[in-house]
Amino acid sequence: MNETDLKEIFEKELFRGEIKFDEPMSEHTSLKIGGPVDIMVFPEDPVSLKNVVCAANRENIPVFVFGSGTNLLVGDDGVRGIAVSLKLFRSIETTKESSENHVVLYVGAGVPLAMLVNLARKYGYSGIESLAGIPGCVGGAVYMNAGSYGTEMKDIIVSVAIMNSQGEIIILKEEDLGFSYRESHFPEGSIILSANIMLGKDDPSAVESRTREILSRKKASQPLGESSAGCVFKNPDNDTAGRLIDAAGCKGMRKGGLEVSRVHANYFINSGHATCRDFAHLMEAVKAKVKESSGIELMPEVKIIGNEK
Ligand SMILES: Cc1cc2nc3c(=O)[nH]c(=O)nc-3n(C[C@H](O)[C@H](O)[C@H](O)COP(=O)(O)OP(=O)(O)OC[C@H]3O[C@@H](n4cnc5c(N)ncnc54)[C@H](O)[C@@H]3O)c2cc1C
Structure with missing residues (x-):
């Protein structure tokens, strides 16, 4: 190079x-x-x-x-x-489009989603309670159109600022970004710099209690404290990948240092020395068992980057 x-x-x-x-x-x-x-x-x-x-x-x-x-x-x-x-792009500011009923926030790509959720519960901003418990930064959440319990990032995005590969900054509106389930369509090479998001205004104690409720549901059903990349496969139409993997008898299946979680079957847990090769093999084995038992072909949600050995 x-x-x-x-x-x-x-x-x-x-x-x-x-x-x-x-x-x-x-x-x-x-x-x-x-x-x-x-x-x-x-x-x-x-x-x-x-x-x-x-x-x-x-x-x-x-x-x-x-x-x-x-x-x-x-x-x-x-x-x-x-x-x-862009982990160092961490500012959050109220913009002048805010009104009595809603607030429009400028949020840097490096702001942890958890920080945004905490700010919303403190000031009573509603609309992102369901995203509580999703790790990662706002830039990644926008790109992935992250979501849970019926709310996706696209529901709160007004516009996104990107830098293209020529170093130019461009503002794109939500409707131009082709958002769908865990998908977005940014121009190739885009780096997301920030997003303007719109939230409602509510009683902080109501936002707080809805957020707590979501967090406790997630703690009970997902292996949040373990090393994983979240859901490995996307949910197919009218079903969930976790239910299909469980029904195919894959919970607890292992490859090297990786195991299909016993808490939530769509999570693979690295118990110490797992490799990308282990992950790829486990993905193939789980996909094959689900195909055999249900006829459904699972598609990856995790983004795969770089070279395997
Ligand atoms: C325990 C656990 C629970 C999870 N629960 C959920 C859940 O409930 N719902 C859900 O949707 N996801 C969930 N996830 C997955 C993940 O947390 C989200 O997809 C998150 O939004 C990714 O953010 P990140 O900053 O980590 O992105 P990364 O993993 O770093 O990147 C993800 C993708 O976004 C791109 N990207 C990242 N930043 C930028 C940027 N600034 N500009 C352009 N592209 C960028 C990357 O190139 C990559 O393709 C979970 C993950 C874990 C480990």
Whole structure:
């Protein structure tokens, strides 16, 4: 990889933020799987991001964006190129479109979803109670159209600011983003910088109690404290992947250091030394058993990045 331009950027202080070389992705994914990425950057501001993106574009170096890595399966051989995370883009501000009945918030891509949910319960902003308990950052949640218990990110998004691979900032409206179940259609190479979201105004104690209710339902039904990438497969129409995997007798199935969760069958748990190869094998085995028992072909929800060994 020709890193001349990038070195110049880092050395000439055209970049503010953190830089890591040969950084294991396993330290940046909730599943704790993934080999090293050549360069990992955490820009502090849009200008630093733009300088990296434009240099990478000139030098033909691939750029991969991630948030908190809670929906990622990264190859054991890692990722070539530059991994960018906007974890330092953490501002939340009230915008002037807010009114008596609703509030429009500008939320940076690096804001943890949990921080947004907590802010909403404190001020009585309604509409995201059901998203409580989903880990990860707002950028990842927007890209994935994350959701649960009937609410998806698309329901609260007004517009999204992106940076394209030329380093230009563009504002896109919700209706232009092709959101559907765990899908969005951003222009290729888009890096989500922030989202404007609209929430209702309610009594803080009502928002608090609905949020608590969701959290306790999730704690009872999902393995939240263990190393996983959330749901491995998307739910097919009119059924859930978890029910189908359970019905196919896959709970507790193992491959290397990975196990199909006994709490929720659509979660694979890394009990210590699992590899991406183990994950891929377990996925295939579970898919085959579900196909055999129900005739349904499960499709992955986790995003798979980089090279397997
Ligand atoms: C225990 C557990 C429970 C979960 N529960 C749920 C749930 O109930 N509902 C649900 O929907 N999900 C759930 N998830 C999955 C995951 O938390 C969500 O998809 C989350 O929104 C991903 O955010 P992230 O920052 O971790 O994204 P990452 O995993 O880092 O990235 C996910 C995808 O988004 C892209 N991306 C990330 N940031 C950006 C950006 N700034 N610009 C452009 N693209 C970007 C990445 O390239 C990748 O394709 C769960 C995961 C775990 C581990």
